[in-house]
Amino acid sequence: AQTVTQSQPEMSVQEAETVTLSCTYDTSESDYYLFWYKQPPSRQMILVIRQEAYKQQNATENRFSVNFQKAAKSFSLKISDSQLGDAAMYFCAYKWVPYTGANSKLTFGKGITLSVRP
Amino acid sequence: GAGVSQTPSNKVTEKGKYVELRCDPISGHTALYWYRQSLGQGPEFLIYFQGTGAADDSGLPNDRFFAVRPEGSVSTLKIQRTERGDSAVYLCASRGGPNTGELFFGEGSRLTVL
Numbered sequence: 001a002q003t004v005t006q007s008q009p010e011m012s013v014q015e016a017e018t019v020t021l022s023c024t025y026d027t028s029e030s031d032y033y034l035f036w037y038k039q040p041p042s043r044q045m046i047l048v049i050r051q052e053a054y055k056q057q058n059a060t061e062n063r064f065s066v067n068f069q070k071a072a073k074s075f076s077l078k079i080s081d082s083q084l085g086d087a088a089m090y091f092c093a094y095k096w097v098p099y100t101g102a103n104s105k106l107t108f109g110k111g112i113t114l115s116v117r118p
Numbered sequence: 119g120a121g122v123s124q125t126p127s128n129k130v131t132e133k134g135k136y137v138e139l140r141c142d143p144i145s146g147h148t149a150l151y152w153y154r155q156s157l158g159q160g161p162e163f164l165i166y167f168q169g170t171g172a173a174d175d176s177g178l179p180n181d182r183f184f185a186v187r188p189e190g191s192v193s194t195l196k197i198q199r200t201e202r203g204d205s206a207v208y209l210c211a212s213r214g215g216p217n218t219g220e221l222f223f224g225e226g227s228r229l230t231v232l
Contacts (some may be wrong), residue, residue, distance in 0.1 A: 006160075050220075093160075106161075
């Protein structure tokens with residue numbers, strides 16, 4: 001079974017600084033997708049960034065980038081120039097899609113609470 | 119609608135009561151998911167619909183939980199004989215494209231069982 005581990009329950013960063021959130025996962029599959037979701041107090045999960053496992057290049061989305069280490073099964077999120085609006089819970093998630101039409105359910109980690117100090 | 123809509127936003131009930139939680143997905147989205155998020159945890163998969171049928175209900179914890187999607191749009195999650203351990207946020211998500219596509223989540227229904 002696939003598992004996703006986020007071992008840091010909380011992190012804090014100074015506004016405008018950079019922070020890295022860690023995630024490891026366990027799978028026997030070679031082709032899968034990894035995600036970081038943000039969950040503000042409104043509870044709505046918002047996709048931050050996604051990475052296809054077959055792509056060697058790390059994904060980037062504006063101030064957000066990942067460090068994907070496939071052999072180590074590590075998938076960390078780096079937030080540059082942190083803003084007050086970045087404060088939220090962040091979840092790492094894994095998805096395996098064995099064939100077209102298969103259930104593409106997400107497996108989530110426990111999440112990490114990020115606070116941003118003004 | 120513009121996004122995934124879930125009602126009620128909050129529900130407080132007594133142990134043993136019956137509860138229904140509703141999800142209205144993004145118009146045209148054929149895939150619909152229910153997840154349960156307990157306090158301090160990540161969301162856990164409950165059930166997945168492709169159209170009207172439940173394609174995967176392996177995450178439903180027991181036979182007190184049931185979900186329907188009769189017309190392939192709105193879905194209702196039904197919980198019978200609620201227990202205190204059912205207290206959680208129930209999240210709904212929908213997807214319109216291929217199964218590699220993005221899931222769009224609603225704001226969830228917070229269920230509190232007293």
